Amino acid sequence: MxxxxxxxxxxxxxxxxxxxxxxxxxxxxxxxxxxxxxxxxxxxxxxxxxxxxxxxxxxxxxxxxxxxxxxxxxxxxxxxxxxxxxxxxxxxxxxxxxGWDPGDAVLVESDTAAADEVARRGWSRVFLTTGRSGTAAFVGSDAWFLIRAVTPPDPDTLPENRELVLSRGPYHYEGECALLRDHAIDVLVTKNSGGSMTRPKLDAARDLGVPVLMIDRxxxxxxxxxxxxxxxxxxxxxxxxxxxxx
The missing domain is CATH 3.40.50.720 (NAD(P)-binding Rossmann-like Domain)
Incomplete structure (x- = not known):
């Protein structure tokens, strides 16, 4: 077979x-x-x-x-x-x-809808974890972005105000808490990928009171x-x- x-x-x-x-x-x-x-x-x-x-x-x-x-x-x-x-x-x-239980997360249907929601709510320091293909919708945003991806996004798909972190999971709770605190993040933007490798960012956001904006599957x-x-x-x-x- x-x-x-x-x-x-x-x-x-x-x-x-x-x-x-x-x-x-x-x-x-x-x-x-x-x-x-x-x-x-x-x-x-x-x-x-x-x-x-x-x-x-x-x-x-x-x-x-x-x-x-x-x-x-x-x-x-x-x-x-x-x-x-x-x-x-x-x-x-x-x-x-x-998928993960979205809990209190704000659910949207696409990267574009997520960018619109960030602008509408006035979030200014965004932890963006939607992968290299998920950054283009945020070009032109006035917010500052901490962008984490496995491989670098194309330069013309990156928002102007950003810091790019290239890494691959699994991630750990303590490190995710430190990342959110040290960068004064006021919203986490993520896909509902499920699994345990990247789950700690949600736990860290919950415990630190950081809102979650989740792109639905x-x-x-x-x-x-x-x-x-x-x-x-x-x-x-x-x-x-x-x-x-x-």
């Missing part, structure tokens, strides 16, 4: 390790992060050319099933995978880690099966492996 594992997340790496070597897993990474953490087994890096390109790739590489374990906000590849698998008649599942494509963790994804693959062997 040959499985295409759309990855780049810690869950994808864990799933590849569990399935190796008795299931042939080809892990696919988008290629946006230099020197990424690599899973065990074969890895391809780069895009497919949309849903049609992915459908052709699945056919040409005799893939039997697809597991989408990409980031919860990787909406384009998730939609393309759903379309390609439907076209090819392949079993397909999304490993969608549970994109919805999964209609009709797509999903599981919430690596255990569920492994069980899904094992079930199809048994059907394939039979």
């Amino acid at each position: 040959r499985v295409l594992l759309l990855g780049g997340t810690s869950e994808a790496r864990a799933l590849a390790a569990r399935l190796h070597p008795d299931v042939e897993v080809i892990s696919s990474l988008a290629g946006r992060v230099p020197d990424p953490a690599l899973p065990v087994g074969p890895v391809r890096i780069g895009g497919f050319g949309g849903a049609t390109g992915l459908a052709d790739w699945l056919r040409d590489n005799a893939v039997d099933a697809v597991v989408d374990a990409t980031h919860p906000y990787a909406a384009t590849i998730t939609a393309n995978a759903a379309t390609a698998c439907r076209q090819r008649g392949l079993p397909h599942v999304v490993l969608a880690r549970p 994109p919805r999964l494509p209609a009709g797509v099966d999903s599981v919430s963790d690596v255990d569920g994804a492994e069980a899904w693959v094992r079930q199809r492996e048994g059907q394939f062997a039979g």
Whole structure:
């Protein structure tokens, strides 16, 4: 059985390790992060050319099933995978880690809506943790930004008043508290990524009384099966492996 594992997340790496070597897993990474953490087994890096390109790739590489374990906000590849698998008649599942309970956070639907809310409420010192692709909406803002990302955003997508911190989680509560205090942050802007690696910023903001502005998740494509963790994804693959062997 040959499985295409759309990855780049810690869950994808864990799933590849569990399935190796008795299931042939080809892990696919988008290629946006230099020197990424690599899973065990074969890895391809780069895009497919949309849903049609992915459908052709699945056919040409005799893939039997697809597991989408990409980031919860990787909406384009998730939609393309759903379309390609439907076209090819392949079993397909999304490993969608549970989101965080937003609690008292202000929920918005997009980066642009978040920028509008920052301006409307007059927040002036922003901890922006929406990733390298989430800074462009804040260009032209009068606020000051502490921007944390794994890789540098394009310079023309950065607000003028900012400090850029390049780092990769996991992060820890004490360090997040110090970051918020030392930079006099008055709002945390984040995506609802879920998981434990970046959760401490929310706990630190709550305990320090810093408001949270949270960009809600994109919805999964209609009709797509999903599981919430690596255990569920492994069980899904094992079930199809048994059907394939039979």
